[in-house]
Amino acid sequence: MPGQKPIKVALLGCGTVGTEVVRLLTDQAPDLTARVGAPVELAGIAVRKPNKHRQVPAELLTTDVDALVESDVDVVVEVVGGIEPARTWLLKALRAGKSVVTANKALLADHSGELFEAADASGADLYFEAAVAGAIPLLRPLRESLAGDRITRVTGIVNGTTNFILSGMDSTGASYAETLEEATRLGYAEADPTADVDGFDAASKAAILASLAFHSRVTAAEVHREGIASVSAADIAAAKGLGRVVKLLAICERVDGSESGEPGAGESISVRVHPAMIPRTHPLAGVSGAFNAVFVEADAAGEMMFYGKGAGGAPTASAVLGDLVAVARNRVVSGRGPRESAYAALPVRPMGQAPTRYHISLDVADRPGVLSQVAAVFAEHDVSIAVVRQEGRVDDAGLVIVTHAATDAALRSTVDKIGGLPVVREVVSVMRVEGEE
Amino acid sequence: MPGQKPIKVALLGCGTVGTEVVRLLTDQAPDLTARVGAPVELAGIAVRKPNKHRQVPAELLTTDVDALVESDVDVVVEVVGGIEPARTWLLKALRAGKSVVTANKALLADHSGELFEAADASGADLYFEAAVAGAIPLLRPLRESLAGDRITRVTGIVNGTTNFILSGMDSTGASYAETLEEATRLGYAEADPTADVDGFDAASKAAILASLAFHSRVTAAEVHREGIASVSAADIAAAKGLGRVVKLLAICERVDGSESGEPGAGESISVRVHPAMIPRTHPLAGVSGAFNAVFVEADAAGEMMFYGKGAGGAPTASAVLGDLVAVARNRVVSGRGPRESAYAALPVRPMGQAPTRYHISLDVADRPGVLSQVAAVFAEHDVSIAVVRQEGRVDDAGLVIVTHAATDAALRSTVDKIGGLPVVREVVSVMRVEGEE
Numbered sequence: 051m052p053g054q055k056p057i058k059v060a061l062l063g064c065g066t067v068g069t070e071v072v073r074l075l076t077d078q079a080p081d082l083t084a085r086v087g088a089p090v091e092l093a094g095i096a097v098r099k100p101n102k103h104r105q106v107p108a109e110l111l112t113t114d115v116d117a118l119v120e121s122d123v124d125v126v127v128e129v130v131g132g133i134e135p136a137r138t139w140l141l142k143a144l145r146a147g148k149s150v151v152t153a154n155k156a157l158l159a160d161h162s163g164e165l166f167e168a169a170d171a172s173g174a175d176l177y178f179e180a181a182v183a184g185a186i187p188l189l190r191p192l193r194e195s196l197a198g199d200r201i202t203r204v205t206g207i208v209n210g211t212t213n214f215i216l217s218g219m220d221s222t223g224a225s226y227a228e229t230l231e232e233a234t235r236l237g238y239a240e241a242d243p244t245a246d247v248d249g250f251d252a253a254s255k256a257a258i259l260a261s262l263a264f265h266s267r268v269t270a271a272e273v274h275r276e277g278i279a280s281v282s283a284a285d286i287a288a289a290k291g292l293g294r295v296v297k298l299l300a301i302c303e304r305v306d307g308s309e310s311g312e313p314g315a316g317e318s319i320s321v322r323v324h325p326a327m328i329p330r331t332h333p334l335a336g337v338s339g340a341f342n343a344v345f346v347e348a349d350a351a352g353e354m355m356f357y358g359k360g361a362g363g364a365p366t367a368s369a370v371l372g373d374l375v376a377v378a379r380n381r382v383v384s385g386r387g388p389r390e391s392a393y394a395a396l397p398v399r400p401m402g403q404a405p406t407r408y409h410i411s412l413d414v415a416d417r418p419g420v421l422s423q424v425a426a427v428f429a430e431h432d433v434s435i436a437v438v439r440q441e442g443r444v445d446d447a448g449l450v451i452v453t454h455a456a457t458d459a460a461l462r463s464t465v466d467k468i469g470g471l472p473v474v475r476e477v478v479s480v481m482r483v484e485g486e487e
Numbered sequence: 488m489p490g491q492k493p494i495k496v497a498l499l500g501c502g503t504v505g506t507e508v509v510r511l512l513t514d515q516a517p518d519l520t521a522r523v524g525a526p527v528e529l530a531g532i533a534v535r536k537p538n539k540h541r542q543v544p545a546e547l548l549t550t551d552v553d554a555l556v557e558s559d560v561d562v563v564v565e566v567v568g569g570i571e572p573a574r575t576w577l578l579k580a581l582r583a584g585k586s587v588v589t590a591n592k593a594l595l596a597d598h599s600g601e602l603f604e605a606a607d608a609s610g611a612d613l614y615f616e617a618a619v620a621g622a623i624p625l626l627r628p629l630r631e632s633l634a635g636d637r638i639t640r641v642t643g644i645v646n647g648t649t650n651f652i653l654s655g656m657d658s659t660g661a662s663y664a665e666t667l668e669e670a671t672r673l674g675y676a677e678a679d680p681t682a683d684v685d686g687f688d689a690a691s692k693a694a695i696l697a698s699l700a701f702h703s704r705v706t707a708a709e710v711h712r713e714g715i716a717s718v719s720a721a722d723i724a725a726a727k728g729l730g731r732v733v734k735l736l737a738i739c740e741r742v743d744g745s746e747s748g749e750p751g752a753g754e755s756i757s758v759r760v761h762p763a764m765i766p767r768t769h770p771l772a773g774v775s776g777a778f779n780a781v782f783v784e785a786d787a788a789g790e791m792m793f794y795g796k797g798a799g800g801a802p803t804a805s806a807v808l809g810d811l812v813a814v815a816r817n818r819v820v821s822g823r824g825p826r827e828s829a830y831a832a833l834p835v836r837p838m839g840q841a842p843t844r845y846h847i848s849l850d851v852a853d854r855p856g857v858l859s860q861v862a863a864v865f866a867e868h869d870v871s872i873a874v875v876r877q878e879g880r881v882d883d884a885g886l887v888i889v890t891h892a893a894t895d896a897a898l899r900s901t902v903d904k905i906g907g908l909p910v911v912r913e914v915v916s917v918m919r920v921e922g923e924e
Binding site: 070074078081082084085179185186187190191194195196197198199200265333336348349350351352353354355356357358359362364365367368369370371372373374375376379380383384385386388391393394 | 616624628793799807817820822823828831
């Protein structure tokens with residue numbers, strides 16, 4: 051091993067994650083050499099403003115990304131984020147036969163096909179464990195450990211900011227706006243929280259998870275996306291009353307043609323991000339604060355859950371380093387990691403045709419016949435009711451309904467029509483229900 | 488791909504797991520071909536009594552294991568269990584350059600070094616995800632995803648039978664003997680439950696986990712092992728009173744020389760299986776019944792948990808198939824999976840020198856000065872007390888003590904000496920405490 055040619059690494063970006071990558075590469079150098087079978091040498095760090103990075107060796111810093119990527123490095127590690135110019139840099143690296151390790155979820159969600167093709171053409175590796183759920187080893191289990199099984203569903207809490215806000219609303223009863231303000235003050239939400247609270251970040255991750263789980267290319271644009279801004283204190287309270295808790299979920303689900311009710315329809319997938327009520331007894335219910343967790347269901351393996359820190363410099367760097375060891379080891383033994391597996395090419399169902407269940411909480415007039423009027427609307431839309439709870443009060447009444455599974459479009463039309471019934475004073479809360487039969 | 492030479496597989500053993508492996512190989516043949524890049528063909532199944540296996544194709548069955556292993560198969564899958572003759576068969580396969588996938592924890596725990604050396608010499612792969620925690624993708628994350636991090640601790644519930652029994656005792660308050668009887672009746676415990684309840688099964692798994700987590704060879708004989716037969720209803724009740732729950736844990740822990748209190752001592756590891764109280768708020772506390780879960784702590788990644796089904800035909804077969812896809816893919820691309828990583832060669836500390844914490848519940852005479860006598864014994868052994876709770880009753884009293892970390896030997900001597908104090912009527916419960924600072 052001492053005589054082994056070092057594996058040379060270019061690091062693109064040196065923010066929170068990049069700084070930790072440099073630290074781990076330095077602190078653990080002897081261990082990494084032993085694990086890879088050759089020294090791992092940091093050849094250069096591309097940054098925009100070299101004088102702003104005093105915590106890393108100055109002689110490694112450069113602003114010339116192209117020259118660094120084109121140099122004799124073996125591996126390019128990208129922690130810049132965003133689609134361009136990262137895409138151009140990584141395509142150049144892969145085409146030149148350099149393996150790529152990236153934490154860039156937005157890029158992977160939209161351009162994985164193009165990147166994998168470039169990797170395949172040159173025989174390079176493309177690894178991206180850090181792109182989803184930070185430090186949690188999740189993509190390797192999906193891509194490899196479960197490669198002999200049939201995954202039916204992946205349900206994840208993959209965004210720490212929204213989970214922190216929803217956990218806060220659940221424990222204090224405060225409004226969304228108040229809790230977001232608190233999260234921003236504590237540094238759990240960014241000044242512009244759009245990417246998190248509107249579900250864009252989770253949608254990118256859902257696209258990556260669905261692609262791997264179902265051996266199909268799925269892009270972020272194909273993911274139905276609803277954020278948490280419309281989750282009210284009333285929604286949270288309604289969930290509590292039913293022994294449930296509200297989470298922003300990334301859901302990737304295999305739908306049989308038969309389940310969809312369309313005769314002759316083939317298998318397809320539903321990929322969506324939205325708030326949903328889950329039972330407090332579900333393993334995901336206990337995942338609070340900034341933690342992430344992903345619940346996976348497969349035919350043979352059954353139910354599994356992966357839990358850990360979904361963000362932060364050190365956890366994300368841990369995932370990057372794991373990938374770096376793998377691609378470096380592949381270089382040493384002239385091996386190759388798994389390629390893209392998109393042979394199944396399952397179509398993504400529109401949200402309207404996704405099978406979902408609804409919880410609906412209504413404020414209704416307290417007089418006989420209300421339930422029958424409401425129930426008639428459900429029947430008309432072929433939506434079957436699972437649970438009804440009526441609570442009489444002085445001169446009005448609460449009516450809580452949980453449906454069986456139906457298409458999302460049918461559920462939505464049902465809610466719209468019910469909201470227009472004269473006996474319904476207010477639709478207090480409408481939310482999808484997940485995680486129970 | 489249609490023109491690709493098939494990957495030929497020999498299956499040794501066709502019990503619960505083997506039957507499921509055959510089923511998955513058949514049902515998912517087109518998917519496996521697409522994922523591997525070549526057809527995966529079952530070339531033969533070695534069993535002792537061919538006429539007892541009517542659910543698999545008769546023409547594949549053979550009793551001649553050696554001939555099957557020596558034939559032109561590419562991969563040998565072993566689900567027989569036990570050390571011999573499995574060890575001899577797998578060594579023969581590996582020496583002939585055939586990759587091996589095995590679910591055999593006892594064999595891996597005792598002979599992984601020898602097996603890896605044979606694999607290395609011929610360039611074959613050795614995979615064994617199914618050997619620990621059944622379907623939960625755990626070994627691949629430890630071996631690969633966390634290869635760039637420094638794992639400090641692995642704490643697992645890795646035996647479903649004992650977890651089922653302890654969960655039962657916790658929810659009913661019944662004795663160990665009663666609950667074991669119930670578990671046997673329901674099929675959760677075998678007629679001879681020794682391997683499970685005495686911790687042998689968990690110790691094999693702990694050895695495998697410690698080897699991977701700490702890049703060191705650890706055998707089952709080096710694992711300190713205590714089973715659950717001595718866990719009493721009083722222990723369970725004492726845990727409940729303190730907001731804790733009793734679990735049989737497999738603990739693999741890195742111990743710094745400095746933590747051990749011995750100046751100049753280098754890094755070592757503690758690997759042990761014993762019942763312990765953990766806080767009900769710990770992620771492992773909610774893992775009940777026959778489920779398994781493994782909690783992993785690493786320097787950069789922080790805390791992670793992997794949860795799922797630890798046993799059963801289909802879950803175990805899922806893990807076997809994932810490995811089979813990996814080794815078959817490696818054949819197709821002339822790649823290699825990760826080899827043994829035992830470079831760190833950390834020594835295993837004797838149990839007496841492992842840092843542990845104790846919970847001690849005493850029945851004492853209700854008179855002044857008792858606590859001071861008891862506390863003096865702790866001081867004498869250099870054991871620091873974290874919590875004391877005294878409960879006076881009519882003419883006797885309960886005294887509950889939780890210690891800070893000390894060596895297990897010091898704690899044990901302390902308990903022995905306290906048991907002999909005239910003011911102590913009975914040592915009601917003694918148990919180690921894990922999972923809290």
